[in-house]
Amino acid sequence: MPTSNSLVKVKIGGAVRKPGWYSLSEGSLVIEAVKKAGGALPQANLSRLNLDSRLKDEDEIWIPGEKIDINRASPHQLTYLPGIGPILAQRIVEYRQKKGPFQDLSDLEKVPGIGKLKLEKIKGKICLDE
16 A cells, blocks of 8 residues: 655634644545544534545635634634635734724625625624624
């Protein structure tokens, strides 16, 4: 059986015990990334994921579960949202610090770099609990 030393690096966030970046063997499955991240939390909804799909380098996996409170999340936590990188996450936090808590999810469109499409992409993963 041939062995491969190739690794893929994947980011896993959401309802897992230890979200973050992980290196796994090339050909690894999503379920293996979940296990590497300490396993799914009780509130995780794994039924919406294909746990048997193969990981590719730089994949970002979101385990649905609790939503991220957009008014309390750190820039690091915000990067687990699809399409939100470190720069945009920092803009969200800076906007919140200058203008106060977001009152409505649509207020996120006032942050430079977030439009209707990006908001639609993250809407189901965020909340406004104050």
